[in-house]
Amino acid sequence: MASLGEEVFSTDVLIIGGGPAGLIAANKIKEVNASLDVLIVDKAHVGYSGGKANKGAGVLFVLSEDDDIDKFREFHLENIGHYLNDQEMLEIYAGATLRMVEHFEKWGIPVMRDESGKLARVEELPLWSLCAFDLDMIFTLRKQATKRGVKTVDKTQVVELLTKGGRVVGAVGFDIVDGTFRTFKAKSVILASGSCNWMVTNMWTSGRGDGIAAAYRAGAEMRNAEFSNFYNIHLRGNLSAIVGGQYALYNNKGDYLADKYCADFECDIDIGILIGMEREVIKGNGPIRFEPSQYFLKNPLAAQGFLFKWDRPVAKRFWETLFAKEGRYNIDHAPRPEVIPGFIGECSCVRVDHSMKTTLEGLWAVGDTSHSGSAWAGAVAAPPGRIRGAALMYTAVSALLAATPAAEHATGSSEPHVDRKQVERYRQEIYAPMKRKKGISPREPIFELKEVVAPPRYSIRKSKERLEEAIARVRHIGEQSAEVSPADDWHMLGLCHDLKNMAQCAEIYFNAALLRTETRGWHYREDFPERDDKNWLKWTIVKRNDQSMVVATEDIPIETYKSKPVLS
Amino acid sequence: MHQIAIDMDKCTGCKQCYKTCYVDVFRWDEALKRPIAKYPEECATCNWCEITCPKNAIEVVPDYHMPYPRYYPKVLYPNTHEEQD
Numbered sequence: 001m002a003s004l005g006e007e008v009f010s011t012d013v014l015i016i017g018g019g020p021a022g023l024i025a026a027n028k029i030k031e032v033n034a035s036l037d038v039l040i041v042d043k044a045h046v047g048y049s050g051g052k053a054n055k056g057a058g059v060l061f062v063l064s065e066d067d068d069i070d071k072f073r074e075f076h077l078e079n080i081g082h083y084l085n086d087q088e089m090l091e092i093y094a095g096a097t098l099r100m101v102e103h104f105e106k107w108g109i110p111v112m113r114d115e116s117g118k119l120a121r122v123e124e125l126p127l128w129s130l131c132a133f134d135l136d137m138i139f140t141l142r143k144q145a146t147k148r149g150v151k152t153v154d155k156t157q158v159v160e161l162l163t164k165g166g167r168v169v170g171a172v173g174f175d176i177v178d179g180t181f182r183t184f185k186a187k188s189v190i191l192a193s194g195s196c197n198w199m200v201t202n203m204w205t206s207g208r209g210d211g212i213a214a215a216y217r218a219g220a221e222m223r224n225a226e227f228s229n230f231y232n233i234h235l236r237g238n239l240s241a242i243v244g245g246q247y248a249l250y251n252n253k254g255d256y257l258a259d260k261y262c263a264d265f266e267c268d269i270d271i272g273i274l275i276g277m278e279r280e281v282i283k284g285n286g287p288i289r290f291e292p293s294q295y296f297l298k299n300p301l302a303a304q305g306f307l308f309k310w311d312r313p314v315a316k317r318f319w320e321t322l323f324a325k326e327g328r329y330n331i332d333h334a335p336r337p338e339v340i341p342g343f344i345g346e347c348s349c350v351r352v353d354h355s356m357k358t359t360l361e362g363l364w365a366v367g368d369t370s371h372s373g374s375a376w377a378g379a380v381a382a383p384p385g386r387i388r389g390a391a392l393m394y395t396a397v398s399a400l401l402a403a404t405p406a407a408e409h410a411t412g413s414s415e416p417h418v419d420r421k422q423v424e425r426y427r428q429e430i431y432a433p434m435k436r437k438k439g440i441s442p443r444e445p446i447f448e449l450k451e452v453v454a455p456p457r458y459s460i461r462k463s464k465e466r467l468e469e470a471i472a473r474v475r476h477i478g479e480q481s482a483e484v485s486p487a488d489d490w491h492m493l494g495l496c497h498d499l500k501n502m503a504q505c506a507e508i509y510f511n512a513a514l515l516r517t518e519t520r521g522w523h524y525r526e527d528f529p530e531r532d533d534k535n536w537l538k539w540t541i542v543k544r545n546d547q548s549m550v551v552a553t554e555d556i557p558i559e560t561y562k563s564k565p566v567l568s
Numbered sequence: 569m570h571q572i573a574i575d576m577d578k579c580t581g582c583k584q585c586y587k588t589c590y591v592d593v594f595r596w597d598e599a600l601k602r603p604i605a606k607y608p609e610e611c612a613t614c615n616w617c618e619i620t621c622p623k624n625a626i627e628v629v630p631d632y633h634m635p636y637p638r639y640y641p642k643v644l645y646p647n648t649h650e651e652q653d
Contacts, residue, residue: 043592044587044589044590044591044592045586045587045588048587048588048590049588049589049590049616050590051590054616055612055614055616155592176592177595200636200637202612202613202614203612203614205591205610205612206590206591206612237632238630238632239632239636278640281640281645281647281648282645282647283647284647284648286640286645286647286648287648317619318615318616318619321615321618321619322614322615325613325615325628325630326630329629329630329631329632330632331632331633340639341639343637343639443609447635447637450637451637451638453637454637454639455637455638455639455640455641456639456640457644491592491606491607494592
């Protein structure tokens with residue numbers, strides 16, 4: 001290995017992740033204080049893709065002028081969050097969505113409106129607006145940031161956060177093309193590095209939990225990690241998600257599954273259909289099949305409902321290209337094609353307060369990194385937390401909320417001093433796998449990890465026995481990260497670290513799930529099938545203590561909130 | 569394995585595909601000024617490299633036979649009608 005390059009960067013605000021959350025935070029910080037140095041670092045190229053932001057529907061959840069926040073809160077608590085919400089955060093988030101639309105439009109990103117100029121809506125979802133922007137918004141955000149003097153460093157995988165005296169003072173990582181070691185010193189650090197999806201579903205593959213795991217290792221608290229189990233219904237033949245497909249499923253006897261396993265109306269897929277699909281297969285009534293003619297009947301999110309409804313040339317090109325490929329290369333051409341439980345994941349558990357500050361001084365976490373950790377959405381796998389459009393909107397609002405406090409903290413801070421011994425120790429650890437010229441490829445244990453997180457018997461139908469089994473398997477896989485070899489390849493070194501981070505996120509997830517001995521929302525325990533408000537109006541907290549993973553609970557301050565559940 | 573087919577005659581070396589890929593499929597040959605699809609195993613089949621190429625020089629061909637974690641393995645779900653590899 002030739003001798004490595006080394007670079008040191010010093011900035012007022014370091015943003016880890018150049019997707020929409022990172023770029024919105026950067027743009028807002030520059031609006032608040034143009035004199036601050038802002039630097040965004042990304043594994044790919046800042047503002048050219050934005051992770052999954054330009055690979056979805058581009059829809060936005062907005063509480064418009066015509067919507068009632070109290071009605072929305074009540075609906076959410078009863079149907080989605082099941083009182084596990086931080087109700088104050090829910091109101092802050094929902095209340096800020098209209099302000100975010102104003103920011104988008106000010107920054108040159110049109111948001112879809114109807115002919116009267118009101119924000120677009122879907123008739124079947126009366127309590128909020130479901131509008132959208134086009135999928136090139138990330139490019140506009142990047143151009144804005146460049147104009148404002150935001151600096152960027154590309155193709156760099158950040159591995160560890162730097163801490164000194166209990167404060168986060170920067171980060172270290174390496175160039176995934178040429179291996180250059182990079183140290184970033186900063187007065188404020190914003191983690192905008194996405195969620196963990198364990199590389200199971202294609203479009204979501206970029207979320208590898210690297211920021212979440214780095215924050216965990218630095219001592220930050222994780223909250224609501226048990227809700228890292230989002231699924232869609234997917235076609236087996238091309239692995240595509242059929243959003244709303246739960247209303248078009250049949251078993252091999254011709255029984256319509258929604259009658260048994262779905263509510264009459266659902267704003268989005270709920271866990272019941274996934275529990276039901278597995279039950280039917282266990283009984284021998286599989287495979288489960290999709291009836292295309294049913295798809296548009298009960299489904300407020302059917303494709304025409306939001307993908308092609310508006311004039312969005314980039315989204316149109318993206319979706320038409322994707323549908324054409326999925327059709328052409330599909331390997332299941334049955335009239336009623338088979339569906340599978342399509343695991344997405346969405347571990348987004350970095351705990352944040354109402355201004356997106358983590359439990360570590362100097363560190364904020366925004367976007368998919370902290371969606372569940374903010375607790376606004378409660379007992380649901382999030383993003384999107386059963387509200388399509390809530391993911392992108394939380395990404396944006398959280399970045400907006402973090403910007404001013406992160407900027408003020410930087411303004412009020414002295415030059416950050418890093419601990420040189422810590423930097424050197426992390427440097428050794430980062431490159432350690434490169435010394436192993438022979439060994440298993442990280443791809444093998446990564447696939448084994450997917451076989452623990454993805455199957456419904458671990459992530460839908462949880463039980464003490466299976467969760468303990470999952471934790472044991474995940475720990476064993478994590479230990480293998482000490483044996484994998486990147487075969488002298490920097491990209492593969494990145495995968496070695498991805499393996500370690502994803503195993504750590506899985507351990508956090510399953511430990512939180514093991515702790516919650518009740519069923520609530522998207523957390524279904526076969527051994528504790530009832531909701532238990534008497535004992536479980538609590539959040540799970542996972543944290544590192546010394547080198548051990550420690551779990552605890554924290555009472556939800558339900559008495560201080562506007563709404564309380566009726567205790568039976 | 570997913571395929572990323574690049575027509576090197578149509579390609580003008582603009583680097584859009586390299587910058588757009590969010591999962592490091594591509595490397596860049598600075599001498600030839602051309603992309604190399606070095607890590608196709610990472611490909612998410614998002615088609616953005618294909619969409620963003622101003623010369624339509626790229627075609628992503630997805631392979632839906634690629635290994636997927638077993639959701640109902642026969643050994644644990646003996647009554648399933650489905651065989652999974």
